Amino acid sequence: MTTPIRYELIKTDKQTGARLGVVHTPHGSFETPTFMPVGTLATVKTMSPEDLESMGANIILSNTYHLWLRPGEDIIKEAGGLHKFMNWDGAILTDSGGFQVFSLSDMRKITEEGVHFRNHLNGEKLFLSPEKAMQIQNDLGSDIMMAFDECPPYPATHEYMKQSVERTSRWAERCLAAHARPDVQGLFGIIQGGEYEDLRKQSAQDLISLDLPGYAVGGLSVGEPKDVMNRVLEFTTPLMPSNKPRYLMGVGSPDSLIDGAIRGIDMFDCVLPTRIARNGTCMTSSGRLVVRNAKYARDFGPIDENCDCHVCRNYTRAYIRHLIKCNETFGFRLTTYHNLYFLLKLMEQVRQAIREDRLGDFKEEFFEQYGLNKPDAKNF
Numbered sequence: 467m468t469t470p471i472r473y474e475l476i477k478t479d480k481q482t483g484a485r486l487g488v489v490h491t492p493h494g495s496f497e498t499p500t501f502m503p504v505g506t507l508a509t510v511k512t513m514s515p516e517d518l519e520s521m522g523a524n525i526i527l528s529n530t531y532h533l534w535l536r537p538g539e540d541i542i543k544e545a546g547g548l549h550k551f552m553n554w555d556g557a558i559l560t561d562s563g564g565f566q567v568f569s570l571s572d573m574r575k576i577t578e579e580g581v582h583f584r585n586h587l588n589g590e591k592l593f594l595s596p597e598k599a600m601q602i603q604n605d606l607g608s609d610i611m612m613a614f615d616e617c618p619p620y621p622a623t624h625e626y627m628k629q630s631v632e633r634t635s636r637w638a639e640r641c642l643a644a645h646a647r648p649d650v651q652g653l654f655g656i657i658q659g660g661e662y663e664d665l666r667k668q669s670a671q672d673l674i675s676l677d678l679p680g681y682a683v684g685g686l687s688v689g690e691p692k693d694v695m696n697r698v699l700e701f702t703t704p705l706m707p708s709n710k711p712r713y714l715m716g717v718g719s720p721d722s723l724i725d726g727a728i729r730g731i732d733m734f735d736c737v738l739p740t741r742i743a744r745n746g747t748c749m750t751s752s753g754r755l756v757v758r759n760a761k762y763a764r765d766f767g768p769i770d771e772n773c774d775c776h777v778c779r780n781y782t783r784a785y786i787r788h789l790i791k792c793n794e795t796f797g798f799r800l801t802t803y804h805n806l807y808f809l810l811k812l813m814e815q816v817r818q819a820i821r822e823d824r825l826g827d828f829k830e831e832f833f834e835q836y837g838l839n840k841p842d843a844k845n846f
């Protein structure tokens with residue numbers, strides 16, 4: 467059977483080993499390493515598909531759990547799938563719903579069959595299983611679907627994590643068996659195992675035996691320190707097939723994107739740039755900037771003088787601060803656009819550095835300018 471998702475390796479960076487590649491999907495191809503903006507409810511909050519296209523996004527992520535509850539996957543299927551429903555012709559990745567079940571719901575019970583929990587909106591009893599997660603994602607029609615997994619909190623004991631990894635492997639087999647459209651939608655497996663090397667190895671081996679078209683590293687960016695994440699990636703990515711895309715879930719701070727790419731990751735997603743944008747915080751080439759702060763009230767310069775996005779070319783910090791202070795939607799649009807553009811541009815710079823075998827140098831320069839070499843540096 468031909469897979470709908472194909473990875474092509476272009477080259478590796480001589481300084482770091484980072485990969486430059488292309489992922490081909492039924493809705494176009496994109497170069498990697500790349501960042502995927504998150505459109506939880508079939509919209510990247512405040513952005514139109516035209517905005518996303520203009521900033522160079524060619525794959526976005528949407529959340530199975532949220533779309534299952536509202537408007538319901540049956541309505542999206544009836545619309546002709548998620549691409550048609552939201553008028554987005556690029557690639558779409560959907561998560562399995564697992565992470566939301568574990569993070570949003572506190573009334574949950576995990577069984578071999580699946581997870582019983584309560585709807586975070588109205589308390590209604592719900593049940594999500596590998597089969598149900600596949601049926602919803604098949605109805606949504608995403609290009610890349612994620613296997614239903616358990617994402618245990620950090621820290622978890624070795625004993626608990628081992629049971630969880632084994633269950634996640636059994637659930638992945640059930641996902642593959644239930645996948646109704648393998649010719650047009652690619653199913654990715656999620657390697658779990660927390661910070662334990664033996665369990666990451668076991669998880670990778672189990673999932674790789676299913677010969678899925680791509681693999682993700684899950685269970686990171688859940689509260690562990692950065693050095694733990696980097697260490698886990700260092701022993702996990704070498705376990706992953708080199709001829710398939712590698713996706714690090716839920717990571718989106720500039721330093722983690724660079725550190726992840728250096729450790730062989732191709733795809734990233736995170737709500738960070740869009741979420742902080744709605745709080746009036748911007749990512750800039752010299753670090754984060756809280757544009758809602760009073761000191762910008764009379765600052766008529768752009769958010770980032772080194773950014774060539776349409777927001778930085780046309781609007782001032784003073785204006786954007788004013789809009790955000792007044793809760794004007796347009797202000798959130800402007801900061802969101804800039805932050806996404808900034809990360810997409812960063813990934814373009816990372817790809818260019820790999821092309822020129824200088825990602826190690828690029829990292830040094832970027833960290834220095836972003837203020838990440840200071841001992842009290844923030845994550846973004």
Ligand SMILES: [Zn+2]
Pocket residue numbers: 769770773774775776777778779804807
């Ligand atoms: Zn900008």
